[in-house]
Amino acid sequence: MKHYVLIICSALMAASCQTTGSSTSANSASVPAVQVEAFAPPTAGTKYILSIDERGSKKTETWTVLDDSTPHNGVPTLRTSDGANIMVINRNTGNWMMSLDDSGKPLISASPDLGQYAWPLHVGKRWTAQTSYTDHSRGRSWDNITTYYRVAGYEDVTVPAGTFKAFRIDHTPGQSNATTGTIWFAPALGIVVKRRYERTVDHYRGYTQIDTELAEYHPG
Template sequence: MRPPGRRLLAIAGLLAGCAVLPPHPVNLEFPAAGTRWVWHSVDSHGTSIAATWTVLDDGVWEGRPVHRVWDTRDVRLHDTATGNWVATLRDGQARLVASPHEGTFSWPLRVGKSWIASIALHDRERGLTSSPVVTFWHVDRWEQVVVKAGTFWAFKLEGTPGINNVTYTTLWYAPELRLVIKQVRERTDETGRPLRVVSELVEYHPTP
């Protein structure tokens, strides 16, 4: 017979294992209008940037329903069907556009899911269009993540570069907030040096 202490440890291990897995696949939800958060990024060269984002009312852009998020300068548009970024506007004019969309998310999210994002980037200010940029995405795990805004359970997504792509991306999406709460991007910069950019949620303020 197994000693009582071992039985308790085994039960505790099972309970802990259950806590690691999300209760069910998570569908797309976007933060409500009025939600505000602060996002801070720092790179391996010491450059630090902070931005405050606010969710605006939904809109329509070039015939497509979109969610709108504003940082006091630019408005980022996200496809309402997928939640993926599709364009960045300044003064009402599109600066950068992704076709069909960025492809970072494929819903519902569940551990083990994989997909391929293939997009074209259009720089409308300079009239340039990229060849297809490919990223291989995979939902690696469900884990607890600590950021300056707090501690949250999140899906860890890993993006591996494919054709015309040199950036490795790891991000954590927290369904509780409907937001990416942390992101790490790694590539080689223009001088050939490794560049690592770490971004995280610093503050979160839901709709009043």
């Protein structure tokens, strides 16, 4: 199983972006300067190359958005493939649902999904996601996994593919969770351009740290 399949969860995050001015009036609520209103899936044929570094062990992966929206549990999906694995994402929200091998057999899955996005997105937003997780290949499963998410910023991020404006979203562990990390989602590109993922020593697969950056992006 490729490492990125375990952590990408939502690498394909396209959305429509609405920008409003911040309010300074004491009599009105503050309005987010940048707000992503809703998930809008990238088109079939979009390709992107990821540069992945797991504690000094480096590799690249090339992913392609498939022309396949076959529902999963009644939910329309967005599917991407690296030639060996298929990622299945909730087409309505962009949240990761499961990863399959090239024959369609489940490798890992989350129910109902990972919940790593809650629309609309803006700096300062927080939410809690609860999910069940199954590692089918290892015969392991957990219920009521809790993850806390926070949109910590909207900033320039530089990766091999270029410099992009991106939301920085941090996640920290709650109940039955042993992972932490940060993603940088670039609305103009419709993809996560950078990610840091860490498993703690309490994780069933042991400690690791994986850094992923966008090396190339080719829209469909």
